[in-house]
Amino acid sequence: MVIAVVADIVGSRKLDDRSAAQRVLDKTIALVEQDIPLASQPLTPTVGDEQQGVYRRLEDALISLLMIQLRLPDGVGFRFGVGIGAVSSVESVHRELADGPGWYAAREAIETVHAKEGRTVPRSRTWIVGAPGQDEVMESTIAASNAYLLVRDELVGAMSERERRLTYGRLIGRSQLDLADEEGITQPSVSKSLRNAGSTAILDGVVALRGGTS
Template sequence: MVIAVLADIVGSRKLDDRTAAQHVLDETIARIEDDLPLAVRPLTPTVGDEQQGVYRDLGEAMTALLMLQLRLPDGIAFRFGIGVGEVSAVESVHGELADGPGWYAARAAIETVHAREGRAIPRARTWIVGAPGQDEVMESTIAASNAYLLVRDELVGAMSERERRLTYGRLIGRSQHELATDEGISQPSVSKSLKSAGAAALLEGVSALRGSIA
């Protein structure tokens, strides 16, 4: 069993330059894979504003999606549906088509994100659905992970673009001094920005994800 991820662009119809935005997305996804390769198959455009990716386990999927949220500039964002279940490929004259209960679950998950965005949680960006037949352990893991994702998305959504860049840099192991040089600010300013943004909680969360959820 693997983890299927569907992603679509938030407000894609309102983007001034959809082609330029896609270039930013492609470059950002490639950068993340260079910095910390986690995907079995990185997010790849399929049709319209949708992307599909496959990950080995839930922790790695959630880590990779957080990295993408942190790395994207203001004005460009994804929402994500994560499906836990088997995936397969159907051969066609147009190439392989994604199929299987993992993808159906991912579709249900991204529809949940859309619904939550439109109600009381406008910063919601990520949700997980398990395909039928999950055991009790995975069902509990999915429920706890969804609770975590609601809070994580709220925290990331409140960050400035600089705060997201700094948090991303710390996530991939860069020092505060290196980040200060890149940003043209002092190291104490970096430390203050990270603290006020709640970056430490996000980074501890990543450590917990990669160490405890398989």
């Protein structure tokens, strides 16, 4: 199983400085991979506002994409289309071109995100589609994962930039005291922010994705 991810930038045409935004995205992806390396091919710009990446396992992709969402500052964001299926490359005189049912599924997934975002779920940012031929277990896994993602994106989308930073810090194992010192606030304030933002649910979800219990 291969997990293909297509990402595009939210509101890319409205950004005041597209180049500066791309530098923020590149730095964020690099920092996430440094903190918890999960991608077999980290998200890399391809053309326009699109990026592509590959993961070995669905849970790795979901954790890594969450980390990117949490780490990005206000004003810069991604949508993610996650495709499950085989991927290949096509030789070109310019560069290798991504191809295969995994990529087709990822594109279908990101189109679904656009549709949901534009209608009834404006904070939707992530969706999964399986290429044809998935077994019943994977189909059930995809359905359950999409239900989880709808709620996860809603929680993350409602967070302030500080709340996302604090949640990210806890996800990578930093203590509340360290985070309080960095933010210039008290440890009880960190705890209150995490509680009010629903961060515990997000963090427990990561534990569940890793196969553990909280």
